Amino acid sequence: MKAMVLAAGLGLRMLPLTRDTPKALLAVRGRPLIDWHLAALARAGFREVVINVHHLADRIMAHVGDGAEFGLDVTWSLEEAPLETAGAIVAARDKLGDGAFAVISCDVFTDFDYARLYGIETSHAHMVMVDNPPHHPEGDFSITADGLLGTRPPRLTYAGIGVFHSSLFDGLAPGKRKLREIMDASVLRGEFTGEFHSGFWSDVGTPERLRELNR
Secondary structure (H helix, E strand, O other): OOEEEEEOOOOHHHOOOOOOOOHHHOEEOOEEHHHHHHHHHHHHOOOEEEEEEOOOHHHHHHHHOOOHHHOOEEEEEEOOOOOHHHHHHHHOHHHHOOOEEEEEEOOEEEOOOHHHOOOOOOOOEEEEEEOOOOOOOOOOEEEOOOOEEEOOOOOEEEEEEEEEEHHHHOOOOOOOOOOHHHHHHHHHOOOEEEEEOOOOEEEOOOHHHHHHHHO
């Protein structure tokens, strides 16, 4: 099973820290953020990882290289302009192949075990949900008694961690596209499953949250 790590964001909410350093290389507890994800993916059994990059792409690519340091085989999806999550997946489809693959947002920090994703067979998507953080109190989706994602409250927040089937992106034209455009319609059709992670999770989206993590 392959995985994709999303690392192409401009990091605008992280300014001025991301003016000269991509968010993926900001240090969390003394280690670049992307290193935590790559090490966790390797421990979980993943070997092939695609990373999309844009802002200060050369810095990230030089740091990670071919992934051998992590026991991974890393390939790169270089974006001329940020494509958002769904657009990034469409652009990397030839590298991700057919079937299910994991997608990890680089700008979260968590103790979620990626081994829970490895080998998941889904014909649509399986998404990890967490308690709503203060900056997103309304949440995204709920988890029904049968494990499907729904829209009725109380809702939880999508953790930026999930497994998606390549067929979800069939027929989508290249270009900028948010994942939410696909999620909303699929959830209403009862196509997405989900699980709740009760452990640690943080959206490392602002300098304040980064400082809190490092405290």
